[in-house]
Amino acid sequence: MPGIFTIAKKEFMDHVSDQTFLLCFGTLLVVMVASTFYQLNYIHQQMVSLVPSAGLFESELWKDPQNSVMLETVLTGDIASLGALVAIALSFNSINKERTEGSLRVLLSYPISKSKIILGKLLGGILVVVIVVLTSMTISLGIEMYVLSIPLTSEVFLRLATIVGLGIVLLVFFLCLGTAVSIVVRDPSTCLISLLIISTLLQVNTIAMILVTIGNIFPRSLHINGGRANLQYSPSTYSWQMPPVLSQIDKNWLRASPVLAYRTVSDNIFHFQNVFVSVVHNTVGLDIITIEFSWLLPRNINLMWTPVIYLVVAFIVCIVLFLWRDVD
Amino acid sequence: MPGISTIIKKEISDAVTNRSFLLSFGILVLCMVLAGFAAGNTFNSQRFGLAKDRLLILSDIAPIITLLGALVAVALGFNSINKERPEGSLEVMLSYPIYRDQIILGKLLGNLVVTSIATTASTGISLALYLQMTKIVFDPEMLVRYTTLTLLAILLLSGYLGLGILLSAYIEDPKTTLLITFLFLGIFNSETLYSYGQILSNLVYGNTPRVWGLGGSVPVYPPAKALQDFISSLSPAYDFTSFSTNLGNYLQPMTLNGVVVNSRFWDLITNNLVFLPVLIILPVATFIGCYILFTRTDIS
Numbered sequence: 001m002p003g004i005f006t007i008a009k010k011e012f013m014d015h016v017s018d019q020t021f022l023l024c025f026g027t028l029l030v031v032m033v034a035s036t037f038y039q040l041n042y043i044h045q046q047m048v049s050l051v052p053s054a055g056l057f058e059s060e061l062w063k064d065p066q067n068s069v070m071l072e073t074v075l076t077g078d079i080a081s082l083g084a085l086v087a088i089a090l091s092f093n094s095i096n097k098e099r100t101e102g103s104l105r106v107l108l109s110y111p112i113s114k115s116k117i118i119l120g121k122l123l124g125g126i127l128v129v130v131i132v133v134l135t136s137m138t139i140s141l142g143i144e145m146y147v148l149s150i151p152l153t154s155e156v157f158l159r160l161a162t163i164v165g166l167g168i169v170l171l172v173f174f175l176c177l178g179t180a181v182s183i184v185v186r187d188p189s190t191c192l193i194s195l196l197i198i199s200t201l202l203q204v205n206t207i208a209m210i211l212v213t214i215g216n217i218f219p220r221s222l223h224i225n226g227g228r229a230n231l232q233y234s235p236s237t238y239s240w241q242m243p244p245v246l247s248q249i250d251k252n253w254l255r256a257s258p259v260l261a262y263r264t265v266s267d268n269i270f271h272f273q274n275v276f277v278s279v280v281h282n283t284v285g286l287d288i289i290t291i292e293f294s295w296l297l298p299r300n301i302n303l304m305w306t307p308v309i310y311l312v313v314a315f316i317v318c319i320v321l322f323l324w325r326d327v328d
Numbered sequence: 329m330p331g332i333s334t335i336i337k338k339e340i341s342d343a344v345t346n347r348s349f350l351l352s353f354g355i356l357v358l359c360m361v362l363a364g365f366a367a368g369n370t371f372n373s374q375r376f377g378l379a380k381d382r383l384l385i386l387s388d389i390a391p392i393i394t395l396l397g398a399l400v401a402v403a404l405g406f407n408s409i410n411k412e413r414p415e416g417s418l419e420v421m422l423s424y425p426i427y428r429d430q431i432i433l434g435k436l437l438g439n440l441v442v443t444s445i446a447t448t449a450s451t452g453i454s455l456a457l458y459l460q461m462t463k464i465v466f467d468p469e470m471l472v473r474y475t476t477l478t479l480l481a482i483l484l485l486s487g488y489l490g491l492g493i494l495l496s497a498y499i500e501d502p503k504t505t506l507l508i509t510f511l512f513l514g515i516f517n518s519e520t521l522y523s524y525g526q527i528l529s530n531l532v533y534g535n536t537p538r539v540w541g542l543g544g545s546v547p548v549y550p551p552a553k554a555l556q557d558f559i560s561s562l563s564p565a566y567d568f569t570s571f572s573t574n575l576g577n578y579l580q581p582m583t584l585n586g587v588v589v590n591s592r593f594w595d596l597i598t599n600n601l602v603f604l605p606v607l608i609i610l611p612v613a614t615f616i617g618c619y620i621l622f623t624r625t626d627i628s
Contacts (some may be wrong), residue, residue, distance in 0.1 A: 020507055027511045034523035041526055045538055045545040074519060081513045089507055171551045189411075193348045193403060196510060197355060200395055 003112045007120025008027045008127065015128045017091055024086045028136055029084055035074040036140040051168045062148045063272040064215070072163055075140050076266040079133065079167045080259045081203055086132055087171040088195045090125050091178025093188040095322070100186070118322040122179065137164050155272070158293045162304075165264045170262050171311045174199065176314035183321045202259045235322055261306035268303075269296050331426040339408075342440040348403040356396040356450050363388050363490050364454035368461030369445070383470060384396050384575030385458040389451060393481045393572075394517060394565045400446050401485040402509050404439045405492025407502035409622065432622040436493065443489050446538020447481045448524050472593055473575045483607045484568045487620065489612025497621045516565040524561030557602060567603035574600055 014022050047061045062068060098104040107117060149295060150156060178195050185191040274289045343349050367385040412418040421431060455474055459466055491512060495505045515521070526545075533552035538545040547553045561567055574596055 020504060024507065024511060027514065031515060031518050034520040035518065037527055038519040038523040041523075041538075041545055078518060082511075085507070085510055085514060093503065148515070189506065190348065192503050192506050193352075193406075195505045196506070197352055197399060200399055201355065203395060262580060 002042055003116040004120040004123060007112075010093075011124025012127050014240055015124065020089050021128070024089045025132055026080075028078065028082045028086055028132070029139065031188050032075060032078050032136045032140045033143075034077050036143050039070045039072075039074050041146060043148065046070070048216065055242050057184050062150060063220035065271055065274065068270045068272050069267050071144055072141075072266050072270050073263070075137065076163060076167065076263050079136070080170060080200075080262060083133065083171050084174045084195075084199045084202075084259075086130055087125075088178045088192070088199060090128060091175045092182055092192045092195055094125070094179050096181040096186050096188055096191060114323055115319065118179075118319055122176065122318065125175045125179070126172050129175055130168055133164060133171060135168045137167065155293055162269055166262050166265060166280070166304065166307055169311050170258055173307060173311040173314050176311065176318045180314060180318040180321055182317070183325055202257050207259070215255035256308040258307040263304045265300050265303045268300050269293070271296065314316055331430040331448025332434045332437065333339065335426075335431055336438040339435055340442055343404055343439065344401070349442070349515060352396070352399040352403045353446050353450075356392070356400055356446070357453060359392050360389060360450040360454035361457060364457035365461065368458045369403045371458075371464075373559055383473055383576045385455060387573045388576075389454050390477075390572035390576075392571050393447070393451075393484065394569060397447060397450070397481060397485050397567075398488050398513050401443055401488035402492045402506065402513070404442060405489045406496055406506045406509055407494040408435055408439065408493050410500055410502050410505060411496075413500065428623045429619065432619055436490070436618060439489055439493065440486055442481050443485050445483055447540065448478055451478050451481060469593060476593075476597075477572055477575055480568055480571055483611060485563050487564050487607065487610030487614060490611045490618060494614045494617045494621065497618055497625070513565075516563045521563040522556075522560040522566065523554040528559060529553075529556040553580055559605055560601055564606050567607050571607075572604045573599050 043062060046064070046067050062071070072246070098107070104117075108114065137160075144150070144157075145152065174195075177198065178191075181191050181195055181198075184190075185194060271291050273291055275287070364385060367388045371384055409418075412421075418431075422428065451474070458464075464470075488509075492505070492509050495508055496502070499505045499508070529547055529552045533547065533549055534554060536547045536549040536552050538547050546556060
């Protein structure tokens with residue numbers, strides 16, 4: 001264990017003093033602050049239109065479904081795109097650079113096993129990723145909560161903890177992926193462009209697009225829309241249009257991309273209440289139904305597993321590749 | 329001129345054997361085919377519904393161009409100069425009877441030709457698949473709109489290409505060039521400039537009343553709106569996406585601040601002129617920057 005921590009400490013110090021990392025992290029912060037104000041402006045505008053009709057307390061207008069989802073949706077998008085870039089910047093030359101420079105060979109001449117080296121490297125990277133996500137999300141969400149006077153209740157905290165936790169899982173997946181590619185591909189430039197292509201493909205959710213296309217080419221047993229499954233995927237809006245009977249298939253297909261799964265879970269769990277118009281004894285009223293986290297969690301657990309599974313697979317692949325591949 | 333055309337030919341042959349370019353172009357074509365299929369399917373299922381956008385495909389392929397098309401342009405540009413420096417091929421090239429400006433012009437034009445062909449081919453494949461699936465008759469109005477989208481996409485990707493080559497001429501390490509280019513793309517593809525436009529407009533003109541507009545809320549007070557629109561339009565991706573969406577939705581007239589922005593083609597052009605300057609200036613400025621930097625800095 002001391003060996004792992006020594007390597008992790010060295011990696012951590014290397015990362016936090018790396019100019020490229022600092023540039024990427026700085027850009028992420030600038031973009032996330034901009035997104036925070038974008039979201040706040042949207043919510044303020046929405047509140048102005050809600051005040052006369054909603055019949056809600058003004059201090060609780062942020063709980064309206066259209067507003068509550070805007071507390072995080074752009075932020076999680078930034079974490080999934082620019083945050084992924086930070087994780088890639090941390091990992092794309094973590095192994096191949098040391099291999100070329102010969103420092104990996106020097107490291108192995110010390111009494112330390114290969115598994116400790118890779119675990120230490122990953123641990124150092126994970127620590128940096130945790131700091132990146134915690135800092136950026138805390139600043140952004142802190143500004144929002146202060147401006148909108150949102151109290152930090154357990155319901156709010158659990159939702160925040162979930163999106164921050166899943167954000168960390170997603171970026172650690174990109175870190176492990178970057179390290180794995182860095183073990184296989186010797187040239188850092190090729191390694192970096194390969195990772196950027198993979199990351200971009202996961203943003204567009206190409207896997208789901210391919211599956212939907214195949215699903216549409218082959219007629220299904222369900223006789224919908226002339227014998228074809230009526231599933232469409234619109235890349236511009238990420239909206240899925242389908243008959244309700246196929247909702248389970250849709251959910252499974254969303255799992256194809258950890259990025260989209262993360263964004264969908266985040267959007268789903270940032271619902272605090274639903275408002276229904278009710279008519280009782282000829283009197284029109286508003287029924288406000290509170291949505292609790294404990295109700296939302298089991299309904300989104302399938303999607304939550306997606307980034308976790310991707311992370312576990314990438315982590316194992318990373319370790320196995322490093323142990324099996326020759327150092328030279 | 330013979331010198332430039334030789335360099336152009338070399339750049340084109342280099343590009344078509346460049347693995348990064350081929351990979352990103354292959355992925356772009358794949359996604360464009362999938363988008364064509366998805367848009368065709370959506371149109372067919374809504375054929376009898378209220379929403380009938382005959383050129384639905386244009387607004388669907390716009391985000392793919394801004395993300396994956398950008399990858400193609402960046403893959404071509406990010407190491408076009410700094411890779412040749414350590415290899416010594418630039419010095420070898422300059423030992424031949426050819427001027428520096430001919431080399432950089434050849435490089436820029438060669439990569440521009442490849443980018444244009446890649447963009448036209450990918451949008452063409454997507455449109456062909458869409459038309460085949462939907463059996464829509466391709467009328468002159470559609471042709472004009474499709475050509476406009478392709479030209480806008482070429483402008484956008486030329487800007488990204490120029491940015492990549494400019495950074496490649498300035499920064500010695502290709503990896504750093506690639507990362508910085510992607511940081512720029514990240515800023516262009518997010519709401520960053522729009523949001524800072526909003527903040528600056530509020531700082532200068534105070535919290536004036538706002539209405540819903542393109543991309544979010546816009547101030548009613550004209551100078552505040554002009555300032556916010558100006559900063560938002562500094563993002564070429566925002567300009568391209570906004571223009572493409574208006575190009576595609578022409579059967580559903582969209583009103584923005586009391587003005588119909590997309591009913592006829594010429595109305596569309598005149599009402600969307602605000603999106604053009606940055607799309608034109610970015611490639612021109614980056615190409616000029618590359619020319620100046622390359623001709624005035626040391627090669628070794």
